[in-house]
Amino acid sequence: MTAIVRLENVAAEVGGRRLLSDVDLRVDAGEFVALLGPNGAGKSTLIRMLLGLHPVAAGRITVLDRLPAQARQDVGYLPQRRRFDPDLRVRASDLVRLGLDGNHWGFPLPFKRNRTAAERVSEVIELVAATAFADRPIGELSGGEQQRILIAQALVRRPQLLLLDEPLDSLDLPTQSSIAALLSDICTNQEVSIVMVAHDVNPIMSYLDRIAYLASGKAVVGTPAEVITGPTLSALYGTPIEVLHAADGSLVVVGQPEPPAVHSDRHHSDGHHHEYDRDPRRPHSH
């Protein structure tokens, strides 16, 4: 089986500063892989490198056996974002349609319906369970509904790989777990590989095939059970780290060094049994 994504001894630099070196990662068809790590570790940079939008400082990246920039048209991408302007009065399904043919010049001719395109759009909207709200303006939708529409947009051209940058960010916990289940379903049933940047591993942990944990300029790759352990993370950070197992199966990482960036503002939705990992004073990733 050929690898969908292959990174060999890859190094990443931003503004001349080396963020990561010697990253090796392989993603096969239908695999669900998460990039974890503190802010500034290079997770989003790695996603942009996979899209060919950021230069590879050293090593080699292939996506679908091609250079990343050449494979970009066959990759679905969901950038990290804030929500759409509430006043944006454009139908959600039109946004999905732009994912299909938005790069074509000109404008759609009236009275000349492209039935295949319209069918593909409604098919993919159904796939992400967004049919009920796809005809409403995108700005009026909730964060979770917008995220489903954007996943549909990323999927509409039948990519073999989805690159998602913090798709669960700023969603409430029930919505996080339903989007996580949707992504896992897409992996299994649509044979799409997913590489996803995540801040909190718990909502997706049970679905993940592999984790790449980025910290201190290095990456550790393995299954969640291999990577998120006290010894592995202690070795990665070079400082004692403890991983606690909560009663509901979620993990809490304790003792991680304070990341340099302001970090606490992203954690506004409190879940009562995730108190530790929601505590802004206790950065985490687990």
Add this chain to the structure above:
Amino acid sequence: MIAAISLLHLISQPFLRNALIAGIAISLLAGLVGYFVVLRAQVFAADALSHAAFTGTLAALAAGVEPRFGLFAATIGVGIAIGLLGNHGRADDVVIGIAFAWVLGLGVLFISLYATGRGAGNGTASTATLFGSIFGLSSGQAQFAAGSAFVLILLLLGIARPLLFASIDEAVAAARDIPVRFLGVVFLGVVGATAAEATQAVGALLLLGLIAAPAGAALLITDRPFVGLAVSGGLATGSTVLGLLVSAQIPRVPPSFAIIAIATAAYMFTWLATTWCRRRG
């Protein structure tokens, strides 16, 4: 019957025919461009370009060249400059604010130079630039306005779909190899040229109404982008035709006022109707 005959009589008059030829093409352009201006939240940039229209015309007059040359050069040049200076082809408020004041200041200078050059205070040219003089267009001027508006409409429709994508979803559009920044700059150039066109119809001070009001109404009426684009163009054209006919019938009402009043009334009516509908259901 009598009304129809008097209407026919009116249209047969060259001043109204020229005004209609230019007005229909210009307002269709303004309506289409306006849809993207409102969608991209660049109404402020369009306002800056209306100032450039005023200054460009007066600069040409002061220099003794064809005023339309100054008009187009200034608006297209400032539009492209705003696009290049702003981030990602989207002009930011500070850049536009500075451009604004500087351009108007230049206009004041050129009025003074123009007046000094003639040895007298000639206010007609600046008044015509500020408030438009569509009934004063010669046949040649009307044909030039309509022809250039037609070319700009084709250009805008040619980039419409990727421009829509880039306007709503810049990061994804860029990842799909759409030249987001280039499109943003080209679009502001088109907005500049549209400001120059609309200056000839309703004047630099009022052109924002022709760009923003029909588009604002269209965005309230429909959330389907290409339907909205057509509605916006239709509303702008309708306002202009109706405004020109009203003004031709009632000479006390200047055409610029009639056009903008009708466009604004259409927006207000749409706003009231859609708000009322939403509250009921």
